Amino acid sequence: MPEGDKKMAEGLQSVILTMQIVEHVARTGKGVGVTSLATALGTSKSRIxxxxxxxxxxxxxxxxxxSERYEIGHQLVSLGQAVLDNSGLVGASRDSLLALRDRIGRSAVASQLTxxxxxxxxxxxxxxxxxxxxRVGSLLSFNGSAQGKVAAAFSSEAFQQRVLTGELTAYTEHTITDPEQLAAEFAEIRARGWATAPNQAALGLNTLASPxxxxxxxxxxxxxxxxxxxxLDAEPDPEHIAAVLDTARRISVLMGHSGALPFG
Amino acid sequence: MPEGDKKMAEGLQSVILTMQIVEHVARTGKGVGVTSLATALGTSKSRIxxxxxxxxxxxxxxxxxxSERYEIGHQLVSLGQAVLDNSGLVGASRDSLLALRDRIGRSAVASQLTxxxxxxxxxxxxxxxxxxxxRVGSLLSFNGSAQGKVAAAFSSEAFQQRVLTGELTAYTEHTITDPEQLAAEFAEIRARGWATAPNQAALGLNTLASPxxxxxxxxxxxxxxxxxxxxLDAEPDPEHIAAVLDTARRISVLMGHSGALPFG
DNA sequence: AACATAGTTTCGATCAGCGGGACAAGGTGG
DNA sequence: CCACCTTGTCCCGCTGATCGAAACTATGTT
Structure with a gap:
């Protein structure tokens, strides 16, 4: 061992290997063999x-x-689903999402604050x-997505500070990485109730989101x-904004909010 | 150790514990503490x-x-979703499913053969x-669900034999557990292209499914x-049957099938 | 028939990981 | 304000669960 720390600092190896295997088997659509897994993860066949x-x-x-290949089992699906299920949001938003899509004919998406x-x-x-x-399961940043910015803008002052002082990764050249500029946008978003992020998460894409x-x-x-x-412009079609705001308000009510909007 | 097999026959303990922990944390919507996990899983705090x-x-x-509670992370969701994603079925069926729901106003469901x-x-x-x-992620049996029966009926002879000679669990008193009776229904299903399973998976429910x-x-x-x-009768409304058959055929085409139905 | 490549099994040695207990940080109530 | 819980976290020496290597089996290929 060339540069071994004396203690274990990397975590339990069996846990890591377990999750690596699961991950590998899950991502590889079709069956995987012991040998290919062993070489891919750099360990012995018997261990795998x-x-x-x-x-x-x-x-x-x-x-x-x-007695050949290994594939992912159904429990994993069930597990991932369980995570989504005990967030009341997913149930509350599904139908509204469909309605939103049908109303303005664009892909609709709901996200949850973590x-x-x-x-x-x-x-x-x-x-x-x-x-x-x-994709469901993706994680969007607080500085590089309309969803993140709008959620941060409507969170506590302390939370916003944590975002602003934390690392602001640039996903594209349009991602906002200047804390001051981001703070200013938070204020603006809070006043009008929606955010966009043209080319900020990925070049060529834009999102319009409401809290x-x-x-x-x-x-x-x-x-x-x-x-x-x-x-989808940085200043979108007023009709689209209205539709998104409306949808957001409807879901908010389902989540226990009064429905009285603190903006526009 | 009361009745211990001399060798290990129970599997790697760390793997088991790892998955138990993940499962526990995922199912318990809100944060779990080290101590409660330790007692729930019957092991020491330090191990957990x-x-x-x-x-x-x-x-x-x-x-x-x-520095308090532990919650499930987003990777799990992403993982479960990955399993669904690399089955082309989920993409192919989503829109048709909505259309089916809108056409006859019932819950629509798609399932995949495993x-x-x-x-x-x-x-x-x-x-x-x-x-x-x-629920997404559920596993339906070959003898106790319309989905299972219809899929088996349209599978190879060998596969059907394996189902018929395997264990036929009774989920309700209406579940078919007699191999001969099941074989007869397979033949019937294959001829007409659809199956129902009134009260066979759960009392009070019925499903109409096509392959x-x-x-x-x-x-x-x-x-x-x-x-x-x-x-939803055992012999459903012809209009519903037509809608389901139609949807099935449309998805089949997306999956590469010719669209020429081998039945009715 | 010899070879190649797959998954599975065995076995003894070893170090990863365990238990038990110390420690720090909040929270509670007397 | 101070004992007293109850958290989560960390430490350390012992040990048996887990590992690597090689043998074994089964299939397909040359």
């Missing part, structure tokens, strides 16, 4: 085999009965043949529409 | 703590910064205020509608 056997036994991985970022919890694909949108407020009046999530930057 | 630390470090679990059963991969809630339906066929002509999944047994 034992871990896989245990995962099979626990139902997280499934082994094709021809301390690490905005977690995309539900999406509805737009009518466009091209697939535009965000979902809970009983305490703080943001707990966002709803919005996603489209190509060329079709 | 180390495992949790590693999971945090890997991003699967998130620790509230007040060797263990039918995995529910997409659902659309009906307009009814009561929530009727199946999604792939390029090879074998079933790779199902679409269908779910409703109360009293609203």
């Amino acid at each position: 085999h034992r871990h896989l056997q245990t995962l099979v036994q626990q139902g997280y991985v499934f082994q094709h009965e021809d 301390p690490e970022g905005m977690l995309v919890i539900a999406t509805v694909r737009g009518p466009s043949p091209i697939e535009i949108g965000v 979902i407020l809970d009983a305490s009046g703080a943001a707990c999530g966002t709803v919005g529409i996603v489209d190509l930057a060329q079709s | 703590h180390r495992h949790l630390q590693t999971l945090v470090q890997q991003g699967y679990v998130f620790q509230h910064e007040d 060797p263990e059963g039918m995995l529910v991969i997409a659902t659309v809630r009906g307009p009814s205020p009561i929530e009727i339906g199946v 999604i066929l792939d390029a090879s002509g074998a079933a790779c999944g199902t679409v269908g509608i779910v409703d109360l047994a009293q609203s």
